[in-house]
Amino acid sequence: MRLATLNDGTRDGRLVLVSPDGAHCAPAPVATLQQAIEEWDVVAQAFAAINHFPEALDPAQVLAPLPRAWQWLDGSAFQSHGDLMDAVLGITKSKTDLPLMYQGMSDTFLAPTADARFPSEELGIDFEGEFGVIVDAVPMGTTAADAMSHIKLIVQINDWSLRTLAGLEMKTGFGWVGAKPACGMAPFAVTPDELGAAWANGRVGLDLLVDWNGERFGAANGAVMGFGFHELVAHAARTRDLVAGTVIGSGTVSNANFREIGSSCIAERRGIEVLDQGELKTAFMAFGDTVRMEAVDASGRAPFGVLDQKVVRA
Secondary structure (H helix, E strand, C coil): CEEEEECCCCCCCEEEEECCCCCEEEECCCCCHHHHHHCHHHHHHHHHCCCCCCEECCHHHEECCCCCCCCEEEECCCHHHHHHHHHHHCCCCCCCCCCCEEECCCCCEECCCCCEEECCHHHCEECEEEEEEEECCECCCCCHHHHHHHEEEEEEEECCEEHHHHHHHHHCCCCCCCCCCCEEECCCEECHHHHHHHEECCEECCEEEEEECCEEEEEEEHHHCCCCHHHHHHHHCCCCCECCCCEEECCCCCCCCHHHHECCEHHHHHHHHHHHHCCCCCCCCCCCCEEEEEEECCCCCCCCCCEEEEEEEC
């Protein structure tokens, strides 16, 4: 099952069920995705009964599946990305068995074709391709094994980052605010069964194709997360209840052979340049640049649709 939210002039849009071919849709039994996730057991049964899609799906009217969320928690679950960034920055982390996670901006998720607005190119504008999950209400203390049943939807995300600010904010010991503006989200939120064998062990085993200004930049696969999404959910719920509609991210999708398959963010490419050549060669994004992200399976099918954004001056 794939869900989308259409622009109807309201802040949260109108929820629809998307046809298998992605070209048509049917009205949902509830108004919004937030309402659906809060009443999931009942709403999912109503969705299952829909087999007619009378409305053409206009990509220009598609918002983020969840245009705003009560909570956005982003992890950093790909070891190769973390190791590379630590090596470049000269950071030695204390060893821990806990995932890395921060709480980000959740009141806006940008539509899949919405411009990404920034005040200056000097901020080090960078994209970060990742996957995320949307959970129903998760009680405090939920185990990783039990957390799997709370994952109702999977999404694809562009976690925009401003690298010039990121290092400064990290050094304060508090966390990111200015360095982490609104994320973009691909058109469709999908149920785990929609991914078939590509959803395994709480991980999304799809290649995330990233094109920067029309040229392939990366094609990392999400299957090698150091922590599965169920483990990230359990970590987040260790000391708090998670409200229905909480979005939890994987962090930048990265594979250890990044030199061959490319990267899902510019910072990783720059890190490789420093290690291999001793200097930076790739600049961050400029106004007018575009980034396109599409997670595909072995047949080339893109279950989340396409996330395609342009960087513009605010």
